[in-house]
Amino acid sequence: MTEPMGLRERKKVRLRETIAATAIRMFLESGFDQVSITDIAREAEVSRRTLFAYFPTKEDLVLQRFADHEEEAARTVRARRTDQPLDTLREAQLDALRRRDPNSGLNDDPEIMAFLQLISGTETLAARLQRYTSRGVDSLADALRENDFDPLTARLIAAQVIVIQRELAFMNHACLVEGESAADRYPEAVRAANRAFDLLRDGLGTHRID
Numbered sequence: 001m002t003e004p005m006g007l008r009e010r011k012k013v014r015l016r017e018t019i020a021a022t023a024i025r026m027f028l029e030s031g032f033d034q035v036s037i038t039d040i041a042r043e044a045e046v047s048r049r050t051l052f053a054y055f056p057t058k059e060d061l062v063l064q065r066f067a068d069h070e071e072e073a074a075r076t077v078r079a080r081r082t083d084q085p086l087d088t089l090r091e092a093q094l095d096a097l098r099r100r101d102p103n104s105g106l107n108d109d110p111e112i113m114a115f116l117q118l119i120s121g122t123e124t125l126a127a128r129l130q131r132y133t134s135r136g137v138d139s140l141a142d143a144l145r146e147n148d149f150d151p152l153t154a155r156l157i158a159a160q161v162i163v164i165q166r167e168l169a170f171m172n173h174a175c176l177v178e179g180e181s182a183a184d185r186y187p188e189a190v191r192a193a194n195r196a197f198d199l200l201r202d203g204l205g206t207h208r209i210d
Helices: 005-030 037-044 048-054 060-067 072-079 085-098 110-120 123-146 151-177 182-204
Strands: none
Touching: 005 037, 005 048, 005 060, 005 110, 037 048, 060 110, 060 123, 072 085, 072 123, 072 151, 085 151, 085 182, 110 123, 110 151, 123 151, 151 182
């Protein structure tokens, strides 16, 4: 008898998570460049071929967490069709700060802090992260066009929103690295987010197609 597709898919998801968690643990313990694909496959008890089926590159083992969120801004816009998508994105950003979403940079859990430091301290990972930023811009631009923005305006807004979100996260994380707690950083993180979206709103307006 064949297993139901749902069960097979759940097994695949669990195996993917196990491989990624094993890799990240090993990277944090020994350093990204010091751990090989063979080492990870052996520790996760899978073949190299299986590992590559889930993660085409070594960098993907770390950055898949960002890949899972690369379309988050687009999903936010699509969930609420409105003539003011910047307000929707602002609300989502503020909610992420309240929830201490790791992607906001405002999370001082030691494991999360170490994970972000691994990325910022590894040149190949930091460079590869730019790919996910670009994909986030693409997906948000598509969502804005669906929301009646002309292609040029949609692309420019998307590029600025995604870069702002990433910069706000880096700023928050940098403050936590310097010793500030997430709770202490929170008011300034909110102020910075509001300031960023105020600048976008005042500089861009809506520029919708009539």
